[in-house]
Amino acid sequence: MSRRDAGADTAVNRLPVIVGVGMTKFAAERLDASARDLMAEAVLALLADAGMSDLKAVQHGLCSYESDHFNKQMTLAAILHDTLGLIPTPTVRVEGGGATGALALRTAWAYVQSGLCDSILVYGCETNGRGVSSQTANQLFALSADFDWEMMIGGTYTGFYAAMMRAHMHRYGTTPDQFAHVAARNRRNAGFNPLAQKPMDLTIDDVLASRMVADPYRLLDCSLLSDGAAAVLLATEDWARAHSPRFRTRPTVAYVATGCGTDTMRLGDRYPEMTNFRAKQAAAEQSYRMAGIRTPLEEIDVAELYDSYSGVEIQAVEDLGFVPHGQGGAAIAGGLFDLGGALPVNTSGGLLGRGAPVGATGIAQAIEIALQLWGEADSRRQVPNARRGLTDTHAGIATISVVNIFERRD
């Protein structure tokens, strides 16, 4: 078996299912809550969702947070594990930049598949909100660029993403009104999600009139800084039936496939590929093979895409194989990915509207897909009869990229 086929033959009865989900409302500032307060809120919401009264039967913890700097705390994972009363169960922390939450779920997938545990609580949080000034936030994010070569010259992630979009515009003719469509649509979808941070009713002209941040990206093309937490309980189907009364009354949602790809840290080292995300293409290819997907646009019903900047969604629909390279802008502007379109994306509001507390982001994306597949999303954003959903999450400028796929099984 080749390295890429790993996982294809794993026993079906160990395929992880989603037992329950919980998250806080994402917020620009939760002045009343520390990271541990947020995490506790999300996990109590998860218990209520799963119809469970405690975590005593849960066999493993997995903590997802990105930044010791934003949280002003190293070994936060140990503190959260303690806060949640998970001691003395085993634990592990997973960190993968912006992809942290999705990489945490992928790790938990392997822990369950391997037989290391039958149930694992994946919990993530971050305090990226107004606890730091926006300048400090930019400096801390820039610190996750290559220190001597990118951060010290005055580079920022907004600038790196903007340079990629500039190359995409140059090569394919992509236009600012096409990515403004994403900025407006995702914030409109956020209005249908009570846990979203910043719903807005915007026109494309509103986006194009907002102030320039890093040309071609304007203020309203940029995603949010958030405080928040999210948690998902994964388990074998047998464990879920035995421990969650709610699981037995819902359609089963299985976590069927996962893929992960990587790329160089620095954008310039990717030359001549400057327009798109190779790591995302690799992650998608692996996950599609594992899930048996050949025509993703037809076979996927709903997706949460990593819209850290509006134009990144254009790159994503190309790299995930929904449309050919160079056609993402026109497809998006034509409404293909809006509610009611062929493949609605970012029904939660995405990073642009729902918000992005880094360690919780990938987990919140999976929660949206679970709600969609259970048929429990707000009726204004529910995709009718959604049976298969995808999450796309990445770190840096897709330096690490993770694609996870979930299916309703009934």
Next chain:
Amino acid sequence: MAEVTSRKDIQTVSSGDGDPWAAFRQIERLTLSLTQHYTHTLGKYSRFFIELEQKRFLATRCESCGRVCAPPRPLCPNCLQPTHWVELTGAGTVETYSVLHFSPGSNADVAALTTPYVLAYVLLDGASTLFPHLLRAEPEQVTIGMRVRIAYVDGPVEHPIHLMHFIPME
């Protein structure tokens, strides 16, 4: 290391009837700063910065695969073998760029920049990768494909990467 600079007024956040957290709704917040000091080694990159002071731009070349990396890579990631230094002329072509309208103020050199400033990815003649740096030019003049060259700076600068930047070719 941690300096608590002030204490904010105590706030009581709203809670409805039957709030299970009613006893925990008074909130106190502090403002503080954390400062750390490091000795930062430039390691095997050091010679790049030492030569930059002499107004020479070095890249690395791998003997096995021929790849020329700027910024340098002491270890070729293709071949996992040590590379060697080669000097480039400093002329190149803008492959992509962004115009930044805010400065993150990451160090004193960056804090001194006037906005907007141009972050350019330049394919230096003879290199296989793009070198990112400031392009000191009017943003409106910058285009993909324009020819630029390295301008060397007589210090003092804070971080030695600012001993150079790009300017339009005459």
